[in-house]
Amino acid sequence: MSTRQFGAPVQRNADPALLRGEGAFIDDIPLAGALHAAFVRSAHARARIRSIDTRAARANPDVVAVYTADDIGALDAPLPLLIPHPSITAGGKTQRPLARDEVFYAGQCIAMVVAVDRYTAEDACEAIAVDYEPLPVELDLEKAVADGAPLVHDDIPNNVAAHFIQESGDADAAFARAEHVTTVKVRLERSTAAPLECRAIAARWDRVTGELMVWDGTQAPIAVRGGLASVFGIDEDNVRVVAPNVGGGFGQKIMMFHPDEILVPLAAMELDRPVKYIEDRVENFIGASQERAQIHEITLAALKDGTVLGLRDSFLHDTGAFIPYGIAVAQVSSTSVAGPYRIPGIWVEFKAVYTPCVQVTPYRGCGRPQACFAIERAMDQLADELGIDRFELRRRNFIAPDEFPYRREGLLFADGLAVNYDSGEYAQALDRIVGEIDLPAFRAEQAEARAEGRYLGFGLGFYVEATGLGPYEGGRVKLHPITGKVYVTTGLTDQGQGHGTVFAQIVADQVGCAPADVVFVGGDTQAQPWGVATFASRAAVVSGNAIHKAALRARAQIVQAAANMLEVEQDEIELRDGGAWIRGGNRSVSLAEVATATNPLRYAFNESSKTATQFAPASRHDGPPLAEGTHPGIEESDYFSPPHATWAYGVHAAIVEFDPETCAIDIRRYVCVHDCGTIINPMIVDGQVMGGIGQGIGGAFYERCAYSEDGAPLAASFMDFLMPYATEVPDAELIHTETPSPLNPLGIKGVGEAGTIPVSQVLASALEDAFQPFGIAPVRESPLSPSMIHALLREARARPA
Amino acid sequence: MARSLPSKPIPAASSDPRREVTLTVNGETLTRSVSPRMLLSDFIRHELGLTGTHVGCEHGVCGCCTVLIDGRAGRSCLTLAVQAEGAEIRTIESVARPDGTLHPVQQAFMECHALQCGFCTPGFVMAILSYLEETPQPDLSEDAIREVLSGNLCRCTGYKNIVRAFRRAVELRDARATGGG
Known part of the structure; x- marks a missing residue:
């Protein structure tokens, strides 16, 4: 038997490329003729905008486009409220992609400039004059909810965005029985994720095929794809979102849409050129998201x-x-x-x-x-x-x-x-x-x-x-039909957690290969269109179990095919060392040969395609080459919903x-x-x-x-x-x-x-x-x-x- | 979306003035015409396509952009490309052998799980490389190693495994020097 990989300190498959400087972070992806976006951001926390003068920026010959709220058509509307809840005060507030008439925090996006390079785009942002009328603010939480405090939103009394009470058991009865009561008041301040790679997005519109390709440093590419498809009215299959290497997320990149996530694709489509926006560190502090207070x-x-x-x-x-x-x-x-x-x-x-x-x-x-x-x-x-x-x-x-x-x-x-706590010691x-x-x-x-x-x-x-x-994640395990390499695919993304390696361990134990031989594909909506995202410490639990279930099915398929090829019963087959072996013997068929043999009329010209022919057929059945109810190759999907x-x-x-x-x-x-x-x-x-x-x-x-x-x-x-x-x-x-x-x-x-x-x-x-x-x-x-x-x-x- | 002609021609590059700069990058001497305000980090990444040098803050604190400038670790985000005239620059792409075999520092990072997202990693590797070249027999005490590492930020690892990797890198280097690897 192969050594069990589950539970072992297996080194990460992703490391050599990252160590050699061969990672593919968003700003590393070469895009011929790409234009660069930069944002004018509010200098005030709360202010009315009297005017925005973009003339000087537009006059710059190296500036390709300037967008304000007036220039984005139907996108000039509050961004989606992702998780509505009855406790949220009517009209839960979300920001517009670009501020209209007023701003609500210092750092809010007011205008986007697209130019031939980032240097020029930032110059042009400086040249845009915004005339503000500052309004009073209150940042202290306790004062902000008091009557008469300045309001962030005029129609939200006492600044209360949501009010929610939950009870379990009978607290009043507990307090009535108490022999000792103690109270503490604690205060925690704002902090932020500060991933070392700031947020980043690039988009390319192919006007011939109608495909919108988006590289987004997000924890949720499938959600971003769905959102973009609905915002722009494009069929989901024509929007591909890829989260390549992502330099840390820590929750900040689960949020969507940040304004750039729809404005950059918009510009790419309107200007018919790739457009990229690489957030800088200051912008990450003032414009991304924070927590903890x-x-x-x-x-x-x-x-x-x-x-x-x-x-x-x-x-x-x-x-x-x-x-x-x-x-x-x-x-x-x-x-x-x-x-x-x-x-x-x-x-x-x-x-x-x-x-x-x-x-x-x-x-x-x-x-x-x-x-x-x-x-x-x-x-x-x-x-x-x-x-x-x-x-x-x-x-x-x-x-x-x-x-x-x-x-x-x-x-x-x-x-x-x-x-509902499930277990603990x-x-x-x-x-x-x-x-x-x-x-x-x-x-x-x-x-x-x-x-x-x-x-x-x-x-x-x-x-x-x-x-x-929950709700769910999926996993797919596939023997590559030509090379016989084991592919494991899931919809969620990795921002450094090493999912690819732990998923490889789960699969390796079932199909009998080394974890290093498992190729992980994640974060690409074209590879796996179903799934949710990486958040709430859920990837290993939800995707891991889906992959485990898929791997069990793939294992059964491989064992069946190998038993046929080696002309023995299935219970005589064991999977190890990258192949299927007759138990106790030295005859075996490699995973590559199984992949080839289960793939009719394959146009595979490599070594395993030649050696595969020396075995019996992978399927024993009469009739057409594919037996009813089967599919070519070794490929199994499954889902897990906790x-x-x-x-x-x-x-x-x-x-x-x-x-x-x-x-x-x-x-x-x-x-x-x-x-x-x-x-x-x-x-x-x-x-x-x-x-x-x-x-x-x-x-x-x-x-x-x-x-x-x-x-x-x-x-x-x-x-x-x-x-x-x-x-x-x-x-x-x-x-x-x-x-x-x-x-x-x-x-x-x-x-x-x-x-x-x-x-x-x-x-x-x-x-x-x-x-x-x-x-x-x-x-x-x-x-x-x-x-x-x-x-x-x-x-x-x-x-x- | 209706297909329309662009409203005005898009220039291939900005109208910034240009200046020639000649420098050596990873052993190759080259001359390029650049905007005088272009950062060395942008030059390395976008003019030369060596994207292993990362940019994490553009104000010299995080160390992601660390490269060797004339043999010493430097912040390429605080250096203009034109300032590198005549300089010898080494980037992360020069560290492994041409066949991809990892350098002891890189190998140690892998063995010790000293990287997670990998964004800060090239900066750490270059900083450690520079230090070990200057200080072949480093003090391997916990405090001394942490001091060496204190010019680079990592948000993922909590540094523990980077400290381990530093010690392991010295071991691997010494083993290779004696023919062990």
Whole structure:
């Protein structure tokens, strides 16, 4: 038998090309005669546009076209609201491709210039004069919902974009029984995905064949194709969208349409030339999307022994100037806020609030980091107030292994389905952390350090994550009819996660080849027109299982053909080493020969086409060459539609050292225990989790999409938005447990977002511990910069003892 | 859509003034006429078609565009093409052997899963290459390696595996030098 590939740390097929600089990112694709687009973007948060003067730009001989809202015909309308929801205030707002009469955030697109090169296009943008009448703004969420606050949209009272309440069990009864009630208020600020490749799009219109070809750095090419086909009234089959190599997405590229995604194809069709738009870093900060800003007031009702009976959480969610992605982010927060705890009575309310800032759409974690921060800060406070150890309090409230499936009746997740945790060994995960961190020894070291004027702290955070959402994905496994190579195709995309390799592992185990010999095709609507997209840590779960099902069918086809060719019974065939072998013997037929033999009148002229003829026919039947009900070649498709999300989980802990002189924080140890069900590739899982932790550390300490009071973005470059370098991210210790999901044949759960979720909580909790001797107020904010800590410290020192 | 003639002729290139620049790229000396404001990164990518050099920020922070300029790592997004007059430029395309065999630094990145989306990767490889050429016996302590890597941003990996890859690259290089690979 071949070695089982599922579960092995198989190296990635995509790497050599990327390492040699032979990747195919959008701006790498050569397009003869391409024109380049650039945008005029609003200089104000909220303003009326008195006039736009494009004359000088249009007069530039190197400028091919200038578009304002007046020049885009029927496209001058609000872009689609992707996920409508009854809680959204009537007339949920989305932006127009180009602003008409008014702007709603600094960075909003007002005009698009198409020119012979990007330099010229940017010059021409500078030459376009926009006359604004600035309007008052309010960016503070709590003030924005108060009566009399300036409105982002004149017809949306109190800036409330959506208001939603969900209940599970009887929260009132829980609070009536409570022996102890505790409340925390936490505030998280805006951050952003900041993929290193900014957003990018190129389009080519073929006026002879009527095909619109679009290369889009998107996580959702099938959705973009459907959208473009409907917007432009072209048959879907005449629109091809390809997401080639994409330099990170982290949720930002799941959003569609960004204005350029329809304006660039429009220009390509109107001008009959390829057009490309490569977003620059400033534009990514001011014009793409952001997330994270929420303010929670969360209250826990508990018994003296620490049993949490009830939870009430009321939070404000900053949705930016528009709500194109509906309430998805806030809904994920509101359904994740009870974490891994039983908590029978839950009442959660949120208001999504319009603010004059770039729109909010999912960013890795999608509302979960905020929920985790809220519940875990509250759990820490409850433990401290009841005098119960923080580990012990959590242990007393975990959903036990025999309580799964654990359904929170009444809470609907973002997929519209009830919250239903499928499996977990939460206490075991906590035990692993306890085993790694010898807490009594740490407490002794902490006391010693304090005596020397050094301040150590320990913190932890537990999280759950609904992953692998439906509705479905597909997979196709095919032996290439000429070369016999194994192709695996799916509709979703890869932005670096390594899907191609894990899918190759799944297929390799069934068809008996090496993963390196499996060719992955994804992100091309022509190769696989059915599918959804890469988001919500769902690719491996949903596509992976579809591919597994397709591979089982392909395997059966290969075994049948090979048995016929070798003239033995099917149960005598085993697939290994790239061929089908007679069990216990040395006769075999290669996959290439099977491919050839199952492909009538093939015009294949290679070696395997010659050798295939020495075997018996691949099919034993009378009549026409193809037996009734069969198809030529080895090619099998299948689909997987999960019953509902599968819940991954984990716990992180950190030991930090805090220097009161400089307010610098040194993460001395960072330990992560994570469970994403059965692991396909431990190397890739480690990479996903570590990458998430790195992003979480950026979010906890350094990265902040700050705005001035009048709505000017203050973090519009990597000089201001401080993404951590290798010197800021610690070498985390990664430990995996594997509790299979009962919801899919492979037993897997998603892993893409996990690492990011608890990091702010873990570090806040650790800092709070380190701060104890200083009487600093509890940590209730994220991110936590040295300057903020310095302010807290100064405040504490100023307080009378 | 009705087929119509373009409203005005589209020039093949902008009317920016042009200036000749002669430089050596990956061992080949060439002369091109470029706009004086063209960035070296755009020149390498779009005039020469060497698209392995990536552009992540255009303000010198991320390091994706790192190339070797006269042997030392430099930001091609902060350099004008005309400033490279007479310079010797090496890009990621020159690193593997002509038959595609990976350089030890590249091989180490693959073995250690030190890349995910691969967008920042050429910049890291060029920065490490430059460092190892200047410092053949590097300090392999965690802090020292992280310091070397601290000119490049990666959004995917959390750096852990890039640190491992640095150590592995030195091992592979030494093994090859002694005929092991």
